[in-house]
Amino acid sequence: MKKLVLLFLAASALVLTPAHAQIPFSTNSKEVPTLAPMLEQVTPAVVNISVEGTRVTQQRLPDAFQFFFGPNAPQNGTREQPFRGLGSGVIIDAEAGYVVTNNHVIDEATDITVTLKDGRQFAAQVLGRDEQSDIALLKIDDPDNLTAIAIGDSDDMRVGDFVVAIGNPFGLGQTVTSGIVSALGRGGFGSDRLENFIQTDAAINSGNSGGALVDLRGNLIGINTAILGRAGNIGIGFAIPSSMMNDLVAQIIEHGEVRRGILGVRGGNLTQELADALNISRTRGAWVSEVVEDGAAAKAGIEAGDVIVSLDGRPLHSFAELAAKVGSMGAGRSVTLGLLRDGDELEVTVELEEHSVEAVAASMHAALQGAQLSTLDNDQGVRISAVEDNTPAHQIGLREDDIIIAVNRQRVTSVGELRRLLDNAQGVIAMHVRRGSSTLYLVLPN
Amino acid sequence: MSKAGANVLQLFIKPALMGLLVAAVVLAVLSYLNSDPQPRMTPSSSVASYADAVTKASPAVVNIYTQSLRQGPYDPRPRNSVRLGSGVIMDDRGFILTANHVVSEVDEIRVALQDGRLLAAQMVGSDRLTDLAVLRIEADNLPVIPQNTDLQPRVGDVVLAIGNPYNLGQTVTQGIVSATGRIGLAERSQGLGSGYSDFIQMDAAINEGNSGGALVNSAGDLVGINNASYQSQLTDQGTSGIYFAVPYQLAYRIMQQIISEGRVVRGYIGITAEQHYNSIQEARGLLVSAIDPEGPAAEAGIAIGDFIYAIGGEPIQSVNQGLDLVAETRPGELLEVQFYRDVRPMVAQVQIERLQHQ
Numbered sequence: 001m002k003k004l005v006l007l008f009l010a011a012s013a014l015v016l017t018p019a020h021a022q023i024p025f026s027t028n029s030k031e032v033p034t035l036a037p038m039l040e041q042v043t044p045a046v047v048n049i050s051v052e053g054t055r056v057t058q059q060r061l062p063d064a065f066q067f068f069f070g071p072n073a074p075q076n077g078t079r080e081q082p083f084r085g086l087g088s089g090v091i092i093d094a095e096a097g098y099v100v101t102n103n104h105v106i107d108e109a110t111d112i113t114v115t116l117k118d119g120r121q122f123a124a125q126v127l128g129r130d131e132q133s134d135i136a137l138l139k140i141d142d143p144d145n146l147t148a149i150a151i152g153d154s155d156d157m158r159v160g161d162f163v164v165a166i167g168n169p170f171g172l173g174q175t176v177t178s179g180i181v182s183a184l185g186r187g188g189f190g191s192d193r194l195e196n197f198i199q200t201d202a203a204i205n206s207g208n209s210g211g212a213l214v215d216l217r218g219n220l221i222g223i224n225t226a227i228l229g230r231a232g233n234i235g236i237g238f239a240i241p242s243s244m245m246n247d248l249v250a251q252i253i254e255h256g257e258v259r260r261g262i263l264g265v266r267g268g269n270l271t272q273e274l275a276d277a278l279n280i281s282r283t284r285g286a287w288v289s290e291v292v293e294d295g296a297a298a299k300a301g302i303e304a305g306d307v308i309v310s311l312d313g314r315p316l317h318s319f320a321e322l323a324a325k326v327g328s329m330g331a332g333r334s335v336t337l338g339l340l341r342d343g344d345e346l347e348v349t350v351e352l353e354e355h356s357v358e359a360v361a362a363s364m365h366a367a368l369q370g371a372q373l374s375t376l377d378n379d380q381g382v383r384i385s386a387v388e389d390n391t392p393a394h395q396i397g398l399r400e401d402d403i404i405i406a407v408n409r410q411r412v413t414s415v416g417e418l419r420r421l422l423d424n425a426q427g428v429i430a431m432h433v434r435r436g437s438s439t440l441y442l443v444l445p446n
Numbered sequence: 447m448s449k450a451g452a453n454v455l456q457l458f459i460k461p462a463l464m465g466l467l468v469a470a471v472v473l474a475v476l477s478y479l480n481s482d483p484q485p486r487m488t489p490s491s492s493v494a495s496y497a498d499a500v501t502k503a504s505p506a507v508v509n510i511y512t513q514s515l516r517q518g519p520y521d522p523r524p525r526n527s528v529r530l531g532s533g534v535i536m537d538d539r540g541f542i543l544t545a546n547h548v549v550s551e552v553d554e555i556r557v558a559l560q561d562g563r564l565l566a567a568q569m570v571g572s573d574r575l576t577d578l579a580v581l582r583i584e585a586d587n588l589p590v591i592p593q594n595t596d597l598q599p600r601v602g603d604v605v606l607a608i609g610n611p612y613n614l615g616q617t618v619t620q621g622i623v624s625a626t627g628r629i630g631l632a633e634r635s636q637g638l639g640s641g642y643s644d645f646i647q648m649d650a651a652i653n654e655g656n657s658g659g660a661l662v663n664s665a666g667d668l669v670g671i672n673n674a675s676y677q678s679q680l681t682d683q684g685t686s687g688i689y690f691a692v693p694y695q696l697a698y699r700i701m702q703q704i705i706s707e708g709r710v711v712r713g714y715i716g717i718t719a720e721q722h723y724n725s726i727q728e729a730r731g732l733l734v735s736a737i738d739p740e741g742p743a744a745e746a747g748i749a750i751g752d753f754i755y756a757i758g759g760e761p762i763q764s765v766n767q768g769l770d771l772v773a774e775t776r777p778g779e780l781l782e783v784q785f786y787r788d789v790r791p792m793v794a795q796v797q798i799e800r801l802q803h804q
Contacts, residue, residue, distance in 0.1 A: 158495065158497035158500070158501075159497060159500045159504070159618050160495050160496035160497035160498070160499060160500035160501075160606070160618060161495040161496070161497055162494060162495060162496075179619070179620060180496060180606075180618065180619070180620040181618075182617045182618050182619055183614070183615060183616060183617050183618065186614065186615065199614070199617060201618075201619035201620060201621075201650070201651050216494065228612065228614070234651060234653055235619050235650075235651020235652075235653070236611060236612075236614070236617070236651070236653065271562075272558075272562045272563060272564045273564075275562070282562075283561060283562020283563070284562065
């Protein structure tokens with residue numbers, strides 16, 4: 001009988017080894033379940049991010065000043081206000097020093113400092129960022145002996161799964177909180193945003209932004225981004241799923257910016273009322289109300305009235321989810337969409353198209369509207385691949401085949417870099433352009 | 447069992463390869479031996495998750511939307527006011543439990559199922575003192591919440607709150623039972639303050655819109671009906687980690703009464719009492735601090751200052767327990783009350799009346 005007891009101890013050791021990387025269920029054994037062993041592996045990959053910068057605020061003086069002081073009146077001007085900010089980030093590539101965080105953490109920052117859990121500090125640069133999805137990729141200067149996080153598949157998460165949030169709330173220092181997945185596919189809060197959040201009740205607060213949401217294996221399944229509630233955490237927090245982050249980061253690494261894929265449909269959620277009206281037996285999916293002419297969807301044969309029910313074999317819950325997934329995938333990607341048409345289920349393969357290039361240029365600076373931009377292969381600048389007549393870009397003097405090599409005497413290496421320089425530039429912008437064998441300066445109006 | 451154990455033992459001392467097999471066998475035996483009803487790992491993956499409990503329970507939790515035309519104090523034109531809540535489908539006849547404050551004084555109640563169906567609901571009845579209401583919908587193939595009538599929540603049990611906070615869509619939050627039998631935290635005439643509802647206290651976050659939704663355990667069984675209307679009384683910001691639910695057993699009893707009689711009938715004894723430790727008798731009980739002169743207790747001879755230690759033969763430990771015993775006695779029935787007047791033991795037969803003004 002003694003031997004039998006021994007056997008059970010040995011066996012329970014075997015059984016428990018995986019179990020306590022797991023969970024706080026009640027246990028009758030002496031060992032208390034804990035997340036500590038998993039967290040010891042993972043937490044070095046989560047960093048604190050502190051930023052500094054100056055925020056330019058427009059100051060408009062009342063007209064009365066002009067009236068009283070005449071030409072000596074103080075000028076309407078910009079006021080520069082220094083600011084500091086705190087957030088979190090996740091190391092996803094130790095060799096290259098890549099750190100993922102939220103765009104809103106590093107927005108407008110001029111100096112970014114990454115502090116590791118072991119106390120070491122590094123300066124970091126922004127490699128690329130995407131406002132609509134709120135993802136930014138940083139690169140640590142001279143990375144040395146970093147720990148990267150393992151990236152999990154957020155598409156495998158289910159409501160009820162345990163998750164752990166790791167970050168730097170209120171600048172307290174690294175903090176770990178636990179909860180479960182409360183819901184999936186949350187979105188539709190901001191109309192022009194790409195949102196497909198994982199909702200969690202793990203406590204997330206200001207400063208957690210950009211930090212990690214991991215599963216019980218320690219794999220990254222989300223980037224903590226937002227909470228509901230003004231006063232602080234009320235048990236409703238949101239994280240960008242790791243699958244979406246992966247797609248965006250891959251584009252930033254490749255192009256220096258996010259090149260959004262375009263499906264070319266408009267629509268909304270399939271609601272009960274709509275389903276009744278259209279005589280559809282389902283109530284979950286993205287309903288297509290309009291197909292953009294000559295767009296990717298039109299080419300693949302998608303028609304107005306179709307209901308898109310799945311993307312690459314995964315069921316879709318809402319139109320916002322479709323928009324977020326497609327919008328983070330990147331141009332050129334092929335996706336398989338499951339459709340419901342007149343009661344029949346069919347599948348189509350769509351190659352996502354590039355966001356109209358003109359829109360890309362116009363979104364950087366109003367004066368670039370009408371120009372098409374492309375990064376030169378050897379990172380020697382940004383080439384103007386076309387300029388439409390009678391557009392602002394044409395008016396400031398940009399011509400086809402011009403190459404933008406610098407903005408305000410800072411080198412331009414890529415489209416992403418050009419966007420960053422234009423974003424950060426203040427006042428008049430002087431663009432250094434190479435045309436054939438000569439160079440010239442073009443001035444962009446303020 | 448010992449024979450199976452001996453077989454396992456033989457296998458175990460054989461070469462290392464066999465070890466894996468042993469582990470599998472022992473794992474099966476261990477999980478069989480374990481009488482604890484809580485699930486640990488889902489069979490589909492090795493990582494613990496409450497996904498299975500959520501899958502079982504969440505389809506039966508509905509979103510409730512109410513509409514009412516209200517006349518403001520200054521504007522004579524009626525305004526349309528919309529309120530939000532959650533509810534739990536209790537059986538396949540379409541009876542839904544929810545919080546009374548979600549559905550009281552409204553003109554229209556609509557229920558949204560998780561499969562997308564949107565249905566009109568009828569009010570069956572309500573009970574202000576426990577802040578519960580029963581609705582009914584007419585539909586086929588209704589998902590019903592798993593229930594275990596023997597379930598007794600214990601402090602430390604894992605619970606999941608399911609509901610529709612702020613109309614975000616169905617949301618599941620997790621926590622533990624922090625306390626049971628919470629009463630009288632606030633001076634109120636209904637719900638938590640009424641003394642008629644021994645709330646479960648928990649730390650699973652619930653918010654506006656969660657009221658009336660389900661609190662389930664890790665097996666998906668209904669533990670309580672969430673009530674989010676007390677947070678603001680406890681903290682200014684409502685972010686305290688202290689939340690409440692009406693226990694399932696109480697909610698079920700109230701629902702049965704509402705379904706069969708359209709309302710809840712409670713017994714009335716006509717005393718006000720406070721919990722008291724009588725050092726002479728070395729016993730806990732209730733000290734009568736006020737008495738309704740026309741009430742049943744006064745009629746049966748009970749007076750202010752009496753120390754009640756048993757009602758209906760049951761020793762009384764708390765005001766709440768006494769209140770429950772009286773409330774559950776049908777009006778007209780006799781209830782035996784045992785008490786001390788000074789040091790003299792006495793017994794009174796009290797004919798319980800019906801509680802008015804609920």
